Amino acid sequence: MTTEKRQKELKSLIEKLGLPANSPVDWGLLDLALTHSSADRKQNYEQLEFVGDAVVRLAASEVLLETYPNAPVGEFTAIRSVLVSDRSLAALGDNYGLDRYLKVAGGAVTDRNGRQSRLADAFEAVLGALYLSTHSMDLVRSWLDSVLLSHAKKVRQDPAFYNxxxxxxxxxxxxxxxxxxxxxxxxxxxxxxxxxxxxxxxxxxxxxxxxxxxxxxxxxxxxxxxxxxxxxxxxxxxxxxxxxxxx
Structure with missing residues (x-):
């Protein structure tokens, strides 16, 4: 059960993503998605991250197929691998200020080397929470599509697709x-x-x-x-x- 203060914080994140504050979000799941294992060993974002990994791969796949219907599958695979990489997802997490909402404790608070993986994992977990809130991509693709497409265009312009x-x-x-x-x-x-x-x-x-x-x-x-x-x-x-x- 999220507190009123925490729910207000989470609503501000939802609005940053471009979703209405009254979106049908499961606030308990979203709170869990932003809880690192250092803050709670049993109740944390690890399972939601697992779901979110599949969600972002599906979203990226659909965006690429819809935008570049005549591109070869090999090109899709190369571009998607960049879009769903820890580096890319951590950058998105950073852009949306997930650090501000992420619950961490102990050594993780000052662990600069682990920051990228935390942000990437938390971003995936947020996607997992949004998907499970409605069991659909409605709360994901409405804002994530444009982000993925913008990145995909840059990757396509690179001679090696960043790899x-x-x-x-x-x-x-x-x-x-x-x-x-x-x-x-x-x-x-x-x-x-x-x-x-x-x-x-x-x-x-x-x-x-x-x-x-x-x-x-x-x-x-x-x-x-x-x-x-x-x-x-x-x-x-x-x-x-x-x-x-x-x-």
Whole structure:
């Protein structure tokens, strides 16, 4: 049972999403969607996140199919993987100020490294709560469609659909029948969480570029971007360099 104060807070979030304050929202579910496990080990957003993961994938799939009916399925898959990634969902959670509404406790309050996953998970949980409120997509697609479409248009304009590792591997196997090699190092004496790892990408003994990121995966993706853009004439870049990556 949500308190009157909490329900007022949640209504302000609903309005931020572009929904009317009197929308048929299950406020108890929405409150649960914004409760981290650090605040309550038993009653938290984990199950709603599970539902929300399916909801956002379905919404993204429908938006892509309706907007680009003649696009190949492979393109749908590549774009959707970006739209539903933790990085994208965390950015949306940040844009809607979920931090303000999210209940956290203990070390999670100051855990900067875990912020992205918390925001992404909470955003999915909110979608799950909205879906289960009516058991339909009515409270989701009315505002989420335009957000997904805007992001999808940007992804389609990117030469690698934001997935430079796959694009670089496709190029290297097509040209040389080998895969790129990533050498990842933990950045020493650096307390900036966005620069925790440095990755170099090599093709046999040929150095292609360096990337920096807050995770090994992000650093590799950043390095792959340098390499991919350097070997493709679509974008003019130096033959090697450093790119920052998030993820």
């Amino acid at each position: 430079y590792k796959d694009a670089l591997q496709e190029w290297s196997q097509g040209q040389y029948k080998i895969r790129p090699e990533y050498r990842v190092y933990e950045t020493e004496n650096n307390h900036n969480p966005t620069e925790r790892f440095t990755a170099e990408v090599w093709l046999r003994d040929r150095y292609l570029g360096t990337g920096i990121g807050q995770s090994k995966k992000a650093a590799e993706q950043a390095a792959a971007k340098v390499a991919y853009l350097s070997v493709n004439s679509q974008v003019k870049t130096p033959t090697s360099g450093v790119v920052m990556g998030n993820g």
